[in-house]
Amino acid sequence: MELSGWGRYPRVDAQVAFPTDATACARAVTASQTIARGLGRAYGDSALADDVVAMCGLDRFHAFDTETGLLSCDAGVSLDEILTLLVPRGWFLPVTPGTRFVTVGGAIASDVHGKNHHVDGTFGDHVVAIDLLLGNGEVVRIGPDAQPDLFHATCGGMGLTGMILSATIRMRKIRSSLIRETTVKARDLDAILAAFETHGSATYSAAWIDCLARGKSLGRSLLMLGEHADEGPLAPRTKPPRAVPFDMPSGLLNRATGKAFNALFYARGPSTVRTRTIPYEPHFHPLDGLAEWNRLYGRQGFVQYQFVLPSAEGLRRILETIAMSGQGAFLAVLKKFGRANRNLLSFPTEGYTLALDFKAAPAVFALLDLLDRAVLDLGGRIYLAKDARMSEAMFKASYPNWQAFQEVRARHHAIGRFASHQSKRLGLS
Amino acid sequence: MTRIAIIGATSGIAEHCARLWAGRGHDLTLVGRDTARLDAVADDLKVRSPVSAIDTLVASDFLDPQAVDMIVGALCAERPVDIALIAHGTLPDQQACQNDGALAADTMLVNGVSPALFAEAFARHMVPVDRGTIAIIGSVAGDRGRKANYVYGAAKGLVDRYAQGMQHRLANTNVRVVLAKPGPTATAMTAALQTKGQRMASPADVAKRIVAAIDRGSPVVYAPALWAVIMAVVRLLPRPIFHKLNI
């Protein structure tokens, strides 16, 4: 059947297995070279291969300890299901990406980050144990202190060390499902960089940045800060998302997001636009209200370009290039990361990360090749969960631990068993 | 406090029914043949609903009438369960059944005779107290014999007639008999068909319809609903046309 990542580029034909338990997973793994797939929210070709194992059928909870907040569940359980179940009991995810429609397995394999990376690190930093199915059919329980080499390769390892069958994660206690959100206006790049410093102790922070603004306004942004409210209800998500009925011509999303941004940005008032207490969904998962919004980019699909730079220097240069090209989406997300962890292929490193959508077109790919060179020169790199096109050379130069990663894979029967179109493109055979 | 027993509780469709019932805080007893698989289902339900009592009962023989009576007797020892969901089934390759009489016999026994025995055993406990619901999962395959799956379909047809007869007999009582007829659904049973790219309903959606039908006590429920229309057409197609179809 035809498969693609969230960006709907590239699309490939794949044979997909649908196991519902570990035994069936093991059968699929030993039968052919495969890659695991969660909810397909990685944008590019990370979860694409000729043979794919869909993990969503492994969707059981195993245990939840109300004393310690430790949750054990199958890898195919989604973050949405976890929130729906545990928010009413006063528990929240330690880290959530910008969509809750990802699986626990996918969150670990991409070692995902959220708006609290600068204080709480990545998803993998809150994983206590993983049951991993190896290429030889064996299942091992790994953790920070149990086969740590394999654990640090698996968190962020893009499914290339084995199939995550289940995991134990440490949840965070909350008193309310509401978020106290403060929006800060920043007129240009210097202002937003300063705002990140000023608000460095906020639990959640990320900025919408206007990528079309040039000259004096280059980098103008809205910084969104969030804290869990101390009071209020513990309400699960209730509203089902509305779906985009068919493939839309691209540009629609630009108009919608542009309007919302401008309304806030040009609202009169001092630098703090507003503080409000809102449900957690619009703060963390603003796009989840619209199911299948990726169809707004039309049939040709799109790519998301997300890079991190160790310093703000160079950010200006890249923003100027993007603004001049006129190719990118109106809005990008800018965030300041905290320190990197020990996971071999984990994306976040200390510095600034920017994520921006481009429709998949030849002119865009040329531009992105240019940006790659700039990112590499500036000591940065690209997020594998968003990537559909970077070169092997770019990857190997910017992820210096790739060899150590391959050594772990070789020791644990992964080479030749687990491969995605991405891993082949990046020379991780 | 509602008590529910599920026969074949490791079935994907039944498990999703159980999740809905656990979400309401009901108590569940899960019956199946494999301890580890049953425990995995039970552990999940316990996390979903800490207030529910979730028990398991391992049984090895679903075909022997005496064994069936013992299982149901144990489930209804204190008082009859409020709802019994009979869900087990197996879908082997049709051609394999044609070539292997033992496999064909087993398929017809597991999918046809066994559910009927369970339904009747529950009725023996429910009728005297004049309350309870017996729900059986049949299949759209039972509506008309087709070359693609008639061994399985014949057994599901048996279940259909059996449920019909019980409904007729119990029409003036407070015991309800509900027959669910799912269309193709994404569970372990259809994993190979999913790989071939066949479109399937999600077990969660199918379960939602089944549980709602049990709430209402509807005699027959197709899931998803569209299958009621499709099967009405399939049943009515004149033989010459039907025989030209490759279904």
Ligand SMILES: Cc1cc2nc3c(=O)[nH]c(=O)nc-3n(C[C@H](O)[C@H](O)[C@H](O)COP(=O)(O)OP(=O)(O)OC[C@H]3O[C@@H](n4cnc5c(N)ncnc54)[C@H](O)[C@@H]3O)c2cc1C
């Ligand atoms: C709207 C949107 C917002 C996002 N925001 C963020 C964000 O803020 N921060 C962030 O970090 N990411 C973000 N992402 C990316 C997303 O979190 C990651 O791509 C995540 O990995 C997707 O999980 P999935 O279950 O959909 O996995 P898939 O996309 O199906 O797979 C992703 C990778 O995980 C591997 N994998 C999946 N399941 C398993 C398993 N059981 N065992 C082993 N490997 C497995 C796959 O092989 C693949 O390499 C966002 C994506 C979208 C669409």
Ligand SMILES: NC(=O)c1ccc[n+]([C@@H]2O[C@H](COP(=O)([O-])OP(=O)(O)OC[C@H]3O[C@@H](n4cnc5c(N)ncnc54)[C@H](OP(=O)(O)O)[C@@H]3O)[C@@H](O)[C@H]2O)c1
């Ligand atoms: N999936 C569909 O497309 C579909 C369509 C129409 C009707 N149905 C019917 O829906 C019901 C549930 O099926 P499902 O889709 O949920 O399939 P499933 O997940 O494969 O479950 C099948 C269940 O039947 C049990 N079982 C199989 N053979 C058995 C035997 N010989 N003795 C006792 N138990 C046995 C299994 O127990 P173990 O775990 O011990 O193996 C399991 O609990 C079945 O009656 C099926 O015929 C399914």
